[in-house]
Amino acid sequence: xxxTARQSPWRKPVERExxxxxxxxxxxxxxxxxxxxRGFHATSLDDVATSLNVTKPTIYHYFANKDEILxxxxxxxxxxxxxxxxTVERSGGSGLERxxxxxxxxxxIMTKDFGMCVTRTADHELxxxxxxxxRALKLExxxxxxxxxxxGMADGSIGQGNAKMITFTLTGALxxxxxxxxxxxxxxxxxxxxxxxxxxxxxxxxxxxxxxxA
Amino acid sequence: xxxTARQSPWRKPVERExxxxxxxxxxxxxxxxxxxxRGFHATSLDDVATSLNVTKPTIYHYFANKDEILxxxxxxxxxxxxxxxxTVERSGGSGLERxxxxxxxxxxIMTKDFGMCVTRTADHELxxxxxxxxRALKLExxxxxxxxxxxGMADGSIGQGNAKMITFTLTGALxxxxxxxxxxxxxxxxxxxxxxxxxxxxxxxxxxxxxxxA
DNA sequence: TAAGTACTATACTCATGAGTATATAGATGT
DNA sequence: ACATCTATATACTCATGAGTATAGTACTTA
Numbered sequence: 001x002x003x004t005a006r007q008s009p010w011r012k013p014v015e016r017e018x019x020x021x022x023x024x025x026x027x028x029x030x031x032x033x034x035x036x037x038r039g040f041h042a043t044s045l046d047d048v049a050t051s052l053n054v055t056k057p058t059i060y061h062y063f064a065n066k067d068e069i070l071x072x073x074x075x076x077x078x079x080x081x082x083x084x085x086x087t088v089e090r091s092g093g094s095g096l097e098r099x100x101x102x103x104x105x106x107x108x109i110m111t112k113d114f115g116m117c118v119t120r121t122a123d124h125e126l127x128x129x130x131x132x133x134x135r136a137l138k139l140e141x142x143x144x145x146x147x148x149x150x151x152g153m154a155d156g157s158i159g160q161g162n163a164k165m166i167t168f169t170l171t172g173a174l175x176x177x178x179x180x181x182x183x184x185x186x187x188x189x190x191x192x193x194x195x196x197x198x199x200x201x202x203x204x205x206x207x208x209x210x211x212x213x214a
Numbered sequence: 215x216x217x218t219a220r221q222s223p224w225r226k227p228v229e230r231e232x233x234x235x236x237x238x239x240x241x242x243x244x245x246x247x248x249x250x251x252r253g254f255h256a257t258s259l260d261d262v263a264t265s266l267n268v269t270k271p272t273i274y275h276y277f278a279n280k281d282e283i284l285x286x287x288x289x290x291x292x293x294x295x296x297x298x299x300x301t302v303e304r305s306g307g308s309g310l311e312r313x314x315x316x317x318x319x320x321x322x323i324m325t326k327d328f329g330m331c332v333t334r335t336a337d338h339e340l341x342x343x344x345x346x347x348x349r350a351l352k353l354e355x356x357x358x359x360x361x362x363x364x365x366g367m368a369d370g371s372i373g374q375g376n377a378k379m380i381t382f383t384l385t386g387a388l389x390x391x392x393x394x395x396x397x398x399x400x401x402x403x404x405x406x407x408x409x410x411x412x413x414x415x416x417x418x419x420x421x422x423x424x425x426x427x428a
Numbered sequence: 429t430a431a432g433t434a435c436t437a438t439a440c441t442c443a444t445g446a447g448t449a450t451a452t453a454g455a456t457g458t
Numbered sequence: 459a460c461a462t463c464t465a466t467a468t469a470c471t472c473a474t475g476a477g478t479a480t481a482g483t484a485c486t487t488a
Contacts, residue, residue: 037338168394195380202417205372206373272436274478
């Protein structure tokens with residue numbers, strides 16, 4: 001009998017916890033889309049709530065305030081980038097190979113909702129505490145990228161130069177994808193990522209010894 | 215007698231017009247600094263007015279509304295870029311030489327107040343009309359850059375590729391300068407511009423036939 | 429010197445939206 | 459059955475800041 005009881009309306013505590021998490025996530029997803037489209041200030045929590053058929057106080061059941069929602073969005077985006085960067089850093093291959101892989105993953109994330117939010121959110125939109133954590137996370141990512149650049153310079157796969165400035169230049173081009181990528185456009189995130197990375201790796205001047213794929 | 219009359223408190227109409235223009239400009243300069251630092255929404259016109267020892271209604275004597283002020287700021291920034299781009303496009307040299315010069319000027323502008331404002335302002339912060347003009351101006355600049363890229367591909371000074379995507383990648387890296395440039399930092403705008411452009415032109419992979427300066 | 433114009437201030441209005449006080453319905457545990 | 463806890467809604471409060479109505483002052487011109 002119990003084996004055929006398909007779907008009781010009563011949930012076990014574990015399931016209820018999971019449902020709560022899912023609702024929280026749904027709120028974040030709805031919010032990040034508004035933030036990306038209209039900006040943080042121009043998004044009212046009433047709008048977010050209405051889009052999910054609930055009301056504002058419900059949101060306050062899952063989040064302390066609006067700032068926390070924004071912070072969670074950028075945190076998710078940055079966490080994704082950091083994990084990709086860490087994984088790649090630890091992988092094998094030359095510095096250039098690792099950096100190429102890292103940039104590709106980075107670029108793809110920039111076309112996703114939470115990645116976009118990272119680029120579209122300015123420091124001053126976050127609360128004081130959020131801002132500090134935001135900067136710390138961005139710094140961490142920057143340092144991973146810079147380390148990979150330095151590895152490449154050391155093993156000769158990347159030309160010599162100012163690693164800090166190079167890192168900023170590369171991540172800048174990648175970050176900006178979030179400002180022009182159009183999901184309805186002709187190119188997929190992967191195509192865009194590949195094209196961007198190719199330009200950054202090879203530069204624009206023609207190469208005598210041009211190789212397809214690094 | 216008139217020749218020694220140093221500074222009459224009475225101005226001629228022309229001078230008064232000029233003074234009006236100067237005041238308008240002073241307001242724009244004060245405003246753009248607040249916008250860059252705190253963001254458009256977080257900047258109150260009371261703050262802007264107070265910083266120049268006047269009150270809010272005075273601002274409305276020079277501008278119709280807050281949106282117009284923001285638009286004028288981004289317009290000035292974009293106008294600067296466009297003029298630099300047009301001048302360079304018409305200059306001599308290979309496509310690559312022109313593009314290099316264009317990117318350098320572009321990068322330097324990105325470290326100035328109005329240039330920064332262009333990058334830091336999102337479409338949705340402008341009024342509907344402002345937004346349309348903003349996009350049109352950005353498109354115009356993009357097309358100049360893209361034409362120069364295509365010239366370079368045609369004359370062989372730039373490697374073959376998707377001109378649109380390359381343009382976005384390059385301008386992205388340049389635009390992002392406005393997000394990390396620190397006037398109190400160790401590098402001057404010119405140094406940053408040169409470093410960025412070098413990375414974008416040469417890429418990061420080492421070049422067999424490396425030349426200093428394109 | 430009278431009328432007009434340019435510029436600025438004081439003291440408002442008004443909309444918006446974050447956040448809250450309070451109530452309720454249902455599910456859970458004793 | 460009763461006390462609780464969770465999730466949600468209704469109906470507020472309250473601060474902020476854009477924009478304005480009104481008035482005064484100083485300079486200009488006839």
